[in-house]
Amino acid sequence: MSDILNDQLIESKPVRLEKDGHAVCVVRVRDEIFAIGDTCTHSDASLAEGDVTKTAIECWLHGAEFDLRTGQALTLPATTAVPTYSVIRNADGVTIEI
Ligand code: FES
Structure with missing residues (x-):
């Protein structure tokens, strides 16, 4: 069973998922x-509320950017990466491996 259905995955519109804590x-x-940790490493904001540009996401709170491919912090004020997760594609959507 998919965690997120295909029709929920709109281009460059982040989706927040709670799975296994x-x-x-x-x-x-x-x-x-791409699937990365949702919690900004600067100060606990939800990255899913941020804006996506190409393969980076910008935290809405103070503007730090993270690479969606690697989780690396690209700009200050964040300096620590967020985790990345594997994405498994199914016929109806995707499953995230924690
Ligand atoms: S909480 Fe994300 S940049 Fe500050």
Whole structure:
């Protein structure tokens, strides 16, 4: 069973998922789907509320950017990466591996 259905994955519109005690931010960019930790490492804001530009997501609170592919913090004020998760594609959506 998928965690998120295909029709919920709108281009560059992050989706927040709670799974096994982890908050995950899932983003579709063209044909790729990325899953990273949803909690900004600067001060606990939800990254799923941020804006996506190409393969980066910007935290809405203070503007730190994270690489959706690697989880790396790209800009201050964040300096620590968020975790990344594997995405398994199913016929009806995706499953995130915690
Ligand atoms: S909480 Fe995300 S940049 Fe400050």
